[in-house]
Amino acid sequence: MNPNPIQLFDTESSTFTYILNVPGTKDAVIVDPVDHNLDRDLAHIARLGLHLQIVLETHAHADHVTSAGKLRELTGAKAAVPSGCGIPPAEMQLNDGDVISFGDGETIQVIHTPGHTAGSMSYLWRGNLFSGDTLLIDGCGRTDFQSGSAEALYDSVTGKLFTLPGATRIWPGHDYKGQSVSTIGWEREHNARLANRSREDFIVLMNNLNLPRPRLIDVAVPANRNLGLPHG
Amino acid sequence: MNPNPIQLFDTESSTFTYILNVPGTKDAVIVDPVDHNLDRDLAHIARLGLHLQIVLETHAHADHVTSAGKLRELTGAKAAVPSGCGIPPAEMQLNDGDVISFGDGETIQVIHTPGHTAGSMSYLWRGNLFSGDTLLIDGCGRTDFQSGSAEALYDSVTGKLFTLPGATRIWPGHDYKGQSVSTIGWEREHNARLANRSREDFIVLMNNLNLPRPRLIDVAVPANRNLGLPHG
Ligand SMILES: [Fe+2]
Ligand SMILES: [Fe+2]
Numbered sequence: 001m002n003p004n005p006i007q008l009f010d011t012e013s014s015t016f017t018y019i020l021n022v023p024g025t026k027d028a029v030i031v032d033p034v035d036h037n038l039d040r041d042l043a044h045i046a047r048l049g050l051h052l053q054i055v056l057e058t059h060a061h062a063d064h065v066t067s068a069g070k071l072r073e074l075t076g077a078k079a080a081v082p083s084g085c086g087i088p089p090a091e092m093q094l095n096d097g098d099v100i101s102f103g104d105g106e107t108i109q110v111i112h113t114p115g116h117t118a119g120s121m122s123y124l125w126r127g128n129l130f131s132g133d134t135l136l137i138d139g140c141g142r143t144d145f146q147s148g149s150a151e152a153l154y155d156s157v158t159g160k161l162f163t164l165p166g167a168t169r170i171w172p173g174h175d176y177k178g179q180s181v182s183t184i185g186w187e188r189e190h191n192a193r194l195a196n197r198s199r200e201d202f203i204v205l206m207n208n209l210n211l212p213r214p215r216l217i218d219v220a221v222p223a224n225r226n227l228g229l230p231h232g
Numbered sequence: 233m234n235p236n237p238i239q240l241f242d243t244e245s246s247t248f249t250y251i252l253n254v255p256g257t258k259d260a261v262i263v264d265p266v267d268h269n270l271d272r273d274l275a276h277i278a279r280l281g282l283h284l285q286i287v288l289e290t291h292a293h294a295d296h297v298t299s300a301g302k303l304r305e306l307t308g309a310k311a312a313v314p315s316g317c318g319i320p321p322a323e324m325q326l327n328d329g330d331v332i333s334f335g336d337g338e339t340i341q342v343i344h345t346p347g348h349t350a351g352s353m354s355y356l357w358r359g360n361l362f363s364g365d366t367l368l369i370d371g372c373g374r375t376d377f378q379s380g381s382a383e384a385l386y387d388s389v390t391g392k393l394f395t396l397p398g399a400t401r402i403w404p405g406h407d408y409k410g411q412s413v414s415t416i417g418w419e420r421e422h423n424a425r426l427a428n429r430s431r432e433d434f435i436v437l438m439n440n441l442n443l444p445r446p447r448l449i450d451v452a453v454p455a456n457r458n459l460g461l462p463h464g
């Protein structure tokens with residue numbers, strides 16, 4: 001049987017942070033933690049009696065600053081990041097097909113899913129997909145900065161993520177509508193941007209979104225390339 | 233191994249709703265759903281491909297209206313409520329020590345924990361305690377209406393809930409500080425209201441909180457006694 005992760009939400013940036021842990025065991029991984037929630041996340045780890053092993057990033061975020069560096073300092077966890085995201089201080093530089101190990105035989109598969117950013121990774125743990133900003137619930141991440149590419153995102157989602165088993169649970173990096181979790185089966189059939197849409201139509205759609213530039217991008221991206229720590 | 237529930241949050245009333253389901257199976261229970269989240273919750277059930285079997289209430293809420301009646305109508309689920317909460321239309325009237333069954337051998341233990349209201353129940357499923365408004369993270373529910381009693385709440389928490397195994401995960405009915413989950417072990421040691429405090433001191437503390445009357449109480453309680461459906 002597969003446990004769900006513990007899903008935590010940041011109300012400021014609508015970011016999900018996840019704690020991966022097999023109930024009854026101590027070892028844990030945290031995915032995409034946010035700087036101003038450091039105390040909250042440390043409190044959860046303490047209340048659950050967990051040992052944090054790895055801080056895992058899906059990409060170099062443009063909308064919030066990670067607490068990876070501080071969590072690493074305070075807990076002794078290792079930082080694991082996509083090799084293509086330009087985050088040199090992380091000790092684990094991940095490539096497509098890598099397998100991350102933690103705890104008693106737990107494994108996380110690394111799937112390179114470029115599109116939202118060129119380096120973006122998705123992670124698969126026990127039937128749970130952490131899709132970052134690549135695949136969102138009934139949507140997908142934007143593709144207009146950080147070497148984003150609508151073409152690449154379409155290929156990542158339809159060619160890689162949609163080939164996973166239908167029951168695979170999707171835990172996205174953000175949600176702006178109060179949604180929390182979905183499945184590959186549902187998104188393959190119903191996703192408003194990606195289901196039943198040709199690659200050509202998707203590219204036109206994404207290239208005409210005309211979204212505002214993220215308020216924090218010039219601060220957040222350089223900070224996240226240093227795991228959220230001040231540049232020395 | 234024990235799965236975590238899926239935890240959903242209502243931003244208006246800071247209420248947690250939970251979906252209980254063993255990943256890989258279809259049968260599910262929902263705990264404390266909120267009326268204006270009906271569509272959200274139905275969408276989660278659809279996306280996860282679940283069959284809702286039971287809508288479970290921890291008590292007759294004073295701060296929000298349940299969607300139990302509508303969920304029952306739309307999904308065919310049964311409504312299960314504490315027998316002491318005065319909710320006659322529910323087909324399952326629960327008493328202390330009852331065991332609720334669903335799915336393939338799943339069982340939920342019913343623990344009568346009076347104090348926040350006289351009828352309040354807590355529910356234990358696979359190492360997960362759904363504590364309603366009895367035990368909150370680093371706090372507890374108020375005891376000044378609906379036959380609430382500080383004495384009873386102290387006895388329920390210290391005499392019943394704190395005797396559960398320390399690793400039991402606590403999923404509360406509300407949180408107002410961005411917390412999500414705790415454990416019996418942590419609360420037994422650290423809960424700001426209940427750890428290391430005598431029954432006498434707790435009663436004085438609770439009887440001097442001077443909280444405002446809940447805005448929705450005169451609407452919500454009668455509505456919840458009819459599972460959130462209009463009185464016919
Ligand atoms: Fe992003
Ligand atoms: Fe309540």
